[in-house]
Amino acid sequence: MIFDARTGFLSIGLLNLIIAVALWGVLSRQRANQPLTGLAFWCGGGLFVGVSTILFALRGVVPELLSFTAANVLMFVALAMRTQSLRLELGEPESYPRLLLGMLAFTVVYECLRQFTVDNQLPFHFAVLMFGFMSLRVVGWAWRLGRRQGSLGAFWIAGAYALLAITYVWRLSSVALGLVETTILTREINAFFLIFAALISVIFTNIGYLGIALEQSIRDKLAAAAAQARAEENQRLSEQLTQLDRQRCLGTMSASLGHELNQPLTAILTNAQTALRSLPRTPSDAAAPTRDMLDRIVHNTQRASQIIERIRGFIRPRTTQCEPLAFDQLVPEVVKLIAAEARAQRVTLILEPNAPPLRVMGDPIQLSQILINVLRNAIEALATVERRDIRIGLSDAGGRAILRVQDTGPGLTPETRARVGEPFFTTKATGLGMGLSLSQTIAEQHGGTLTITNAADGGALVELSLPALPVDAG
């Protein structure tokens, strides 16, 4: 034969040592956040196998206590440690006293057999029997691990140890039948086969273990991703709930607000109309301005009441009153309404002249509400700047009525721009954040859009686009 058993075992031992150290080096870093006990048992077992194999190889060179007792004990301990390592992966570890007791028992029995028998037969049989048994235990636990976690690596380990167990049984039986000597440091096929099995096992068990570790880490990552997704989902849900809660709160609030406001409005309307009735029936020059003012009071009270009714309509959705209306006439009316407010803030409202005739289908109150919201926002945005202009322009863009409101304010910050129009998003300390969201809802109900951007020459630009009706002769 061309191979030397001693060299072979020495190489296998060294290989075991190297792989054990390398495996530890790789996996201990990767599993930084997890207990390393299982890994320690596995790599420790590898080291012991390595040392044990080297000691086997050095029989006749080193004292018998090392090459026989220590080598066998270390091999047993290594198998016990690997079993424990797999059991740790499964979460069913052996109790440590039992583990130690088993190792101690093996040591004592083996040493006694070695001391009190003449030839090496009995301790050899005992040790190989135990190795075979322990290997089968490793196979058993690895199999369970493979089944439990669907881990391919564990099946590799089971296979490799099964090969070892078969090798032990074969060796045991061949020695028992007197076919070969107990010593393994021969040049026979017997030793070659043992070395081959050891080589296969050292490679495949460790690859298997690496596989388990990788699968574990993939599973952990998946679990972590799932946990994070759950957390995000919870967060989103709770935000939605909060929002719903606020909406419900707003609904209740506006219902009672509507009722409360209707009372004073009723008194105002009745008083104004009574005053009108008390004026002389034939309008004299003296009474005319009073009559006019009272008419305005009546008109505005009716408007206020309609607005309340509409706001309540949003909370309790109802069909809007759609009618064809002259949009180009509605806009100046609304602008006039807000003019006093603008003047108070030293804001100049510039209504671009020569607006084309525009007819749209819609609810005049709700469309006015959009414009009032937009203009109010613009007036508030101008509070911090020196030049306070708001340009209001109307145009016809291919079947759509376009209303543009541009201010000379600071415009929208990127953050605001991303969230503007979201219900309850507000940049004002006292705002509810409903204005634009409500306006967008109205625009959508009218088949239109309301967009807010920054104008090319600074300031915010609000654009309301509504489907236009054909402007006929009427």
Added chain:
Amino acid sequence: MPDNPRPRQIVTTSDQALAARCARGRILVIDDDAEILTAFGFLFTLEGYACETYSSAPAFLAVLHENRPQFPGPCCLLCDVSMPEMDGLELQRQLAQDENTPLILISGSSGAEEAVTGLHAGALDFLIKPIETEALLAVVARALAVDRQGQLDRMRRANLTARLATLTERERAVLRRVAQGQTNYEISQDIAIAERTVKLYRQRAMEKLGVATLPELVRIVDEFIY
């Protein structure tokens, strides 16, 4: 108001003015909002009506139960639906037993259920605040007309009941047969008296009831004796 309120005597000149207003119509307003009471008060006073305001349903009931003497004239109730203590619908239920005065319900919100309940229980109308003065005055005028007619009907019935009580048994028997279309001769045969006596009873009964024609007589007999 009770069917036969004790008539109030005119003592002072302001009584005289109030009596004139009451003759046009007396409007009782019940609302928990003082501003609204004041406003309605102004309006109805301006329109020449007598207006009484109450800040709650119990306050109104307390005054009602005193059964104060009133100047004659039509009357109607204008009552808010949502009030603390007792709401308008509850007041309507309590009044339903012994009250003929037309009731107009007003509400701060367009509660369809309330409106249906109120109208089913006999409310004349259901108005939503804020109320247009024109519409309010029209409804009030209608309510007063209904009450005026009701009062007239009640008076006529009371009058006739009193007259019917003065009829004798014989006169009653004759009238019943007249209403059934029997001739004087048939009646005389029927109750075994002379035809002349039948004519006499008939004449006397018609005088007592204050009717001049046969159809009128028949209608009253149909309404009251049967």
